Amino acid sequence: MTTENNNTFKLSSVELIQFAWKKRKQLLIITIIAAVLSIIASFQITELFKSSVVLFPASNISVSQALMSNQLFGGQGLLTFGEEEQAEQLLQILYSDQIKNRIIEKYDLLNHYDIKPDHKYKYTLLDKKYKKQITFKRTKYMSIIVSVMDKDPETASNIANDIAGLIDTTMNNIQRERAIKAFETVENEYVSLSDQINKLEDSLDVLRSYGITDYESQAQVLNSAYVTALASNNERAINSLKKQLDVLSKYGGAYVSITKFLEYEKEHLSQLKAKYAEAKVEAELSLPHKFVVDYASPAERKSYPKKSVIVAGSTIAAFLFAYLVLLIMDIIRKSSKK
Numbered sequence: 001m002t003t004e005n006n007n008t009f010k011l012s013s014v015e016l017i018q019f020a021w022k023k024r025k026q027l028l029i030i031t032i033i034a035a036v037l038s039i040i041a042s043f044q045i046t047e048l049f050k051s052s053v054v055l056f057p058a059s060n061i062s063v064s065q066a067l068m069s070n071q072l073f074g075g076q077g078l079l080t081f082g083e084e085e086q087a088e089q090l091l092q093i094l095y096s097d098q099i100k101n102r103i104i105e106k107y108d109l110l111n112h113y114d115i116k117p118d119h120k121y122k123y124t125l126l127d128k129k130y131k132k133q134i135t136f137k138r139t140k141y142m143s144i145i146v147s148v149m150d151k152d153p154e155t156a157s158n159i160a161n162d163i164a165g166l167i168d169t170t171m172n173n174i175q176r177e178r179a180i181k182a183f184e185t186v187e188n189e190y191v192s193l194s195d196q197i198n199k200l201e202d203s204l205d206v207l208r209s210y211g212i213t214d215y216e217s218q219a220q221v222l223n224s225a226y227v228t229a230l231a232s233n234n235e236r237a238i239n240s241l242k243k244q245l246d247v248l249s250k251y252g253g254a255y256v257s258i259t260k261f262l263e264y265e266k267e268h269l270s271q272l273k274a275k276y277a278e279a280k281v282e283a284e285l286s287l288p289h290k291f292v293v294d295y296a297s298p299a300e301r302k303s304y305p306k307k308s309v310i311v312a313g314s315t316i317a318a319f320l321f322a323y324l325v326l327l328i329m330d331i332i333r334k335s336s337k338k
Contacts, residue, residue, distance in 0.1 A: 008148035016327075022145045023326050027319060034318030039253045048133075050303035051296035053146040053164045057086035058289050089141045090167065090290065094136045094146065098173075103159060104130065112155070134159065143293065153298035160296035171289045175282075183276075183283035193269050200262045207255045212246050219248055221231045 008226065072305050103109070104126065113129045120319050137145045150156035152201065212218065222245050229237035 019327060020323060023323070026326060027322055030322040031315055031319045035315040037313060037316035038318075040196055041310070041314075042269050046151050048149040048151055049300040049301075050147060050149050050155050050300040051153065051157035052148070052294070053160045053161045053292065053296045054143055054294040055146070055164055055167075056143050056291045056293065057090040058287075058291060059083075059086065083143060087138050087144060089143055091136055091138060091169050092157070093167055094144070094163065096170060097171045099163060102128060102166055103134075103163060106162065107155065107159060134163070144290075146296075148296070149303065157296040157298045160223065164290070164292055164295070167290050170287050172287075179279070179282040183279040184273070186276050186279045190272050193265065193272060197262065197265050197269060200258055200265065204255070204262065207251050207258070210251055211244065212248060212251055212255050221247065258316075270273065 090233055109130065110122065110126055110132050113126065114132075117126065133149045133291065134145045137147070139145060147157045147159040147162050148163075150159065181270070206325070222241055225241055
């Protein structure tokens, strides 16, 4: 049974080869025509040049913490590359409408991609063309490759470099909006507390004008002197010391309360000042969010189309299709005769 099947297969293969030889003229003509047409078609396809930027994401460490700590040049400092999470965040920024719209506007891609302004779905076509010509890919090394295909090599490299530059602008704008609100909140609290401390200082100045400079030591000294004056029956000293003790008794409690509260508020202000400085740095300072390894440069050779591949593929496909059609027609013809 096996031998019989093998013989049938061999016979069928031979018949297929014989049929191809029999129809060699038709197949040759069709193949030549397909080759010529594919060559002509390949020259009609717009040539595209490719430029790429290779970059790494930076770590997400807080700017203020990095600048105001001892980790500036170590640990999770500003010079540390980001990991998978930062790479994914960077990809989301690259796909954002903020970057896309800036590039579309700057390079007038609607006209550059030959999309008619009056087309009903012009923006849909533009979006598809943009996503096809401009791609972003994350590598296994956590780097990001920004690739741009364009009919003009200069435009391709410029777009790729501009996209890389817009990463920092976009991320800083997103973060700055939140940082400014945080800074304004801390600033208002800092100013309010500073005003309150100034008022407390003014109150202490008033109390000092009454002769109260240090309640505890003054009370101890005056009481001791008053007891001595009583013992020596010194009326003049008694009256003078009694007046001072009355003032101390009247305003001493307020002096102690204000002094302790002022001490607490100054400590709070010191802590708030550090937060204020951090918030100010976050709101005002803009740092890169990526490390560029390779900037894009104009390509010297086209990347698309590969004319040899197009011609070879089209010619082989035309040959096989013609062979299949002729074979089916021959089988039908023989079947109709039987």
